[in-house]
Amino acid sequence: MSEGAYQRLWEASHVTLQELLDQEQPLLQPVPHGERQSFQYRLSVLYLYYLGLLRRFDTIYDQMVQPQKRRLLRRLLDGVAGRVLEIKEELVRIDLCETHCLDRVLHDLKLTPADLEVPIPKYFQLEQSAAMKERKLILAEILSRMEPEPLKETSVGMNRTDAIILIQTAERARQGRLRATFMREIRKEEERDRKIREEGHLRFTQDQGAVIIQKVWKGYQQRRRTEQDRRAEMEFIGMLPSTNQANHLRIMSQAGLREERRRMRQAEREEEFQLALEKTHEALREMEGPDLKEKMKEQIRQWFIECHALTGRFPDYPDESLGGSYVIFADKTPEQVQLELQAQENKKKEQEKNKNKNKNKENNQAKPEKNKQTGKEKKTKAEAETMLQALPSKFVPMIGAGHQEYQTLWKNQPESKHPDQNFDSEALRKEKRKEMELEIRIQVDELMRQELKNLRLAVDKEEERPLKAPKAKPVTKTGKKRKGKDLTQDRTVDSLYEELVVYGLLKKSVAVSLKDYVGDCLYLGSALCLSNKLPMPSLFDIRQNVALYGILRLGSPDIHSMAPLIRSILLVGPSGTGKKMLVQAVCTETGANLFDLSPSNIQGKYPGKAGVQLMVHMVFKVARLLQPSVIWIGDAEKNFYKRVPKEERKMEPKRIKKDLTKALRLLNPGDRVMLIGTTDRPQLAEMKGLCRIYERILLVPRPDYASRYVLWKHMIEAQGAQVTQSLDISALAKVSDGYTTGPIFQATHSVLNERRLLQLSKRPLVASEFLGHLAKLDPVYKEEEESLKDWYFKTPLGKKSLKFMMDQEAEEARLAKEKKRK
Numbered sequence: 040m041s042e043g044a045y046q047r048l049w050e051a052s053h054v055t056l057q058e059l060l061d062q063e064q065p066l067l068q069p070v071p072h073g074e075r076q077s078f079q080y081r082l083s084v085l086y087l088y089y090l091g092l093l094r095r096f097d098t099i100y101d102q103m104v105q106p107q108k109r110r111l112l113r114r115l116l117d118g119v120a121g122r123v124l125e126i127k128e129e130l131v132r133i134d135l136c137e138t139h140c141l142d143r144v145l146h147d148l149k150l151t152p153a154d155l156e157v158p159i160p161k162y163f164q165l166e167q168s169a170a171m172k173e174r175k176l177i178l179a180e181i182l183s184r185m186e187p188e189p190l191k192e193t194s195v196g197m198n199r200t201d202a203i204i205l206i207q208t209a210e211r212a213r214q215g216r217l218r219a220t221f222m223r224e225i226r227k228e229e230e231r232d233r234k235i236r237e238e239g240h241l242r243f244t245q246d247q248g249a250v251i252i253q254k255v256w257k258g259y260q261q262r263r264r265t266e267q268d269r270r271a272e273m274e275f276i277g278m279l280p281s282t283n284q285a286n287h288l289r290i291m292s293q294a295g296l297r298e299e300r301r302r303m304r305q306a307e308r309e310e311e312f313q314l315a316l317e318k319t320h321e322a323l324r325e326m327e328g329p330d331l332k333e334k335m336k337e338q339i340r341q342w343f344i345e346c347h348a349l350t351g352r353f354p355d356y357p358d359e360s361l362g363g364s365y366v367i368f369a370d371k372t373p374e375q376v377q378l379e380l381q382a383q384e385n386k387k388k389e390q391e392k393n394k395n396k397n398k399n400k401e402n403n404q405a406k407p408e409k410n411k412q413t414g415k416e417k418k419t420k421a422e423a424e425t426m427l428q429a430l431p432s433k434f435v436p437m438i439g440a441g442h443q444e445y446q447t448l449w450k451n452q453p454e455s456k457h458p459d460q461n462f463d464s465e466a467l468r469k470e471k472r473k474e475m476e477l478e479i480r481i482q483v484d485e486l487m488r489q490e491l492k493n494l495r496l497a498v499d500k501e502e503e504r505p506l507k508a509p510k511a512k513p514v515t516k517t518g519k520k521r522k523g524k525d526l527t528q529d530r531t532v533d534s535l536y537e538e539l540v541v542y543g544l545l546k547k548s549v550a551v552s553l554k555d556y557v558g559d560c561l562y563l564g565s566a567l568c569l570s571n572k573l574p575m576p577s578l579f580d581i582r583q584n585v586a587l588y589g590i591l592r593l594g595s596p597d598i599h600s601m602a603p604l605i606r607s608i609l610l611v612g613p614s615g616t617g618k619k620m621l622v623q624a625v626c627t628e629t630g631a632n633l634f635d636l637s638p639s640n641i642q643g644k645y646p647g648k649a650g651v652q653l654m655v656h657m658v659f660k661v662a663r664l665l666q667p668s669v670i671w672i673g674d675a676e677k678n679f680y681k682r683v684p685k686e687e688r689k690m691e692p693k694r695i696k697k698d699l700t701k702a703l704r705l706l707n708p709g710d711r712v713m714l715i716g717t718t719d720r721p722q723l724a725e726m727k728g729l730c731r732i733y734e735r736i737l738l739v740p741r742p743d744y745a746s747r748y749v750l751w752k753h754m755i756e757a758q759g760a761q762v763t764q765s766l767d768i769s770a771l772a773k774v775s776d777g778y779t780t781g782p783i784f785q786a787t788h789s790v791l792n793e794r795r796l797l798q799l800s801k802r803p804l805v806a807s808e809f810l811g812h813l814a815k816l817d818p819v820y821k822e823e824e825e826s827l828k829d830w831y832f833k834t835p836l837g838k839k840s841l842k843f844m845m846d847q848e849a850e851e852a853r854l855a856k857e858k859k860r861k
């Protein structure tokens with residue numbers, strides 16, 4: 040696509056964005072609880088449209104070259120991503136579930152399941168690439184120093200006689216093999232001649248021989264033509280991949296070269312823009328700065344004189360928190376400015392008086408009145424709970440401002456104005472002029488405050504009236520901002536980093552993309568929800584939730600600082616469902632560091648109470664300083680054992696529980712650090728402690744039929760084999776019911792070894808080859824899955840979901856009885 044095509048895509052995206060912004064305001068209106076489904080439907084529609092916008096803005100930002108447009112697109116991209124996260128929170132609050140059945144909404148909007156995929160902005164990895172390379176080099180250097188030096192092998196020499204005997208033996212063996220092969224060929228030829236003599240030659244006429252040859256040749260040609268037609272038809276309808284792999288590779292290489300050239304152009308234009316920023320700022324400050332400064336001073340002096348003429352005294356200078364001299368420069372008369380300042384002072388006094396009155400009233404009120412008031416409060420609270428309403432958004436104003444900037448600055452600008460995608464000098468001067476005015480205004484305010492003080496002394500013989508400082512609010516325990524004591528003040532980050540690597544607490548993450556976590560979505564979720572059955576989440580749902588809760592938040596500091604704060608996630612599921620792979624994918628997609636605080640990994644390290652405190656402090660400190668970071672705890676249930684098994688008492692699995700809770704509470708918006716726990720036996724843990732640490736609990740299921748079908752196909756093709764008609768993937772998906780991703784991967788890896796791949800041209804793959812290897816591995820039985828499901832319904836969100844389902848069933852039963860009576 041050309042720049043013009045991306046410009047048109049940008050214009051179309053803003054049309055959609057305007058429609059979505061118009062739909063935002065009605066969501067803030069309270070809705071009765073009976074209209075829950077319609078409210079959820081409206082949120083789902085917004086969610087899908089914002090996902091589409093996020094995909095578009097990511098593509099445009101990745102391909103756009105003009106630096107000023109890229110800055111605006113970046114703000115819009117982050118704003119839309121943040122709004123997606125906010126709507127996700129609303130859906131969880133209304134559905135009382137981490138996964139949502141949106142198949143009906145997809146059908147109504149004529150969208151495909153691919154539109155449900157959460158796009159991960161490409162700039163996450165691009166902006167972290169330099170830091171990732173540097174960290175990899177440092178990590179590799181530390182690990183290389185840790186490796187023991189290999190022992191030098193002393194080579195034992197061989198004397199001449201032994202060497203000659205060895206060569207003679209090898210040569211005689213080679214000649215013997217050749218002689219045996221030659222004799223085998225002679226014997227075969229003699230056997231062939233003997234058979235011909237015994238059977239006699241078949242005699243054909245010339246015409247008969249020609250007919251036989253023609254028949255064989257025409258049959259071969261027809262079969263070949265039929266096979267080609269059948270393959271062309273299958274390729275046309277998309278059932279088989281294209282045979283023209285060379286052409287595909289050529290197209291991909293050309294696309295890669297174009298992308299590289301575009302990245303270089305983006306870097307060049309950005310450098311030019313940065314130089315222009317500095318030059319424009321300096322030029323404006325030298326040329327327009329002095330005149331602007333004098334103009335501001337004259338305007339403020341004139342205001343002093345006019346106020347003195349009207350009131351007989353000089354006014355109070357507006358405080359910096361109110362905008363300083365910006366209040367004076369607004370289109371207002373001196374009387375209006377003076378009245379506003381007085382009104383603000385009076386308002387503050389009234390607020391203080393009201394506070395004192397309310398305190399006295401509260402102290403003098405009798406207990407019966409208090410009970411009445413509490414009754415009223417309970418009533419209003421109950422009414423509020425029966426109403427549904429979306430919470431105010433932090434990102435919608437940001438998106439609206441970006442949309443307004445596009446409308447005023449870029450919408451009507453012709454593409455021919457910047458054919459080389461250079462920056463717009465006029466827009467740059469306007470932006471820098473505003474910044475310069477702000478800087479000069481602050482300087483002028485300081486000078487004019489002093490001048491006002493001198494005028495009061497000289498004219499009114501009046502000392503400066505000190506402004507009353509606002510009373511400091513008493514710090515309560517809940518409002519107190521916790522600050523952890525720094526136990527490693529005298530140490531550098533590099534030394535802490537190296538120590539964590541040496542002790543194995545900071546590890547090198549495996550490069551895994553989130554799209555490699557393969558699974559299909561649930562197509563009948565809405566039908567199950569209508570029949571009051573909570574469907575198990577699909578692997579597709581888990582992938583989307585990890586992208587929303589982990590990757591989008593950790594990838595951008597702007598998104599993390601404004602989005603709903605999530606500090607920790609717990610992945611619960613049977614062994615082999617890919618929980619650790621998801622942790623690695625979060626690190627890969629965001630360029631995050633990986634810290635390992637699993638009980639088995641910290642065994643014997645940093646002993647004692649002080650040692651544990653130091654270890655947790657070091658991990659969280661380095662994680663914050665080198666963010667984004669992921670702190671992984673495998674077998675997370677061990678930190679919260681109800682009863683520690685005898686064989687694990689030496690491990691002391693519960694020793695970091697208290698310090699981990701404290702360190703996690705210190706994480707604030709903007710600290711891109713996330714704790715991710717994984718477990719396959721959560722029943723062994725104390726529920727209260729586990730749910731206090733982990734804010735989001737995602738149940739990872741065994742794959743359903745659709746996911747198994749996609750898994751088998753993906754893994755076979757990943758090994759280098761091609762899925763042909765002889766291989767029944769559907770049969771494999773049915774037979775492997777109960778098996779998780781791990782066993783399927785192991786079976787595929789065992790069957791498709793190097794030798795079998797070489798034989799594929801002569802002996803195509805069949806489904807029965809995988810069954811023997813699959814039978815040796817253990818499946819996940821229904822009892823285990825049901826046990827995990829029962830445990831999930833004991834979590835806070837699970838309890839709410841179960842209660843809501845029971846209430847719905849009771850309501851339906853009541854309505855059915857009333858209907859029968861009628």
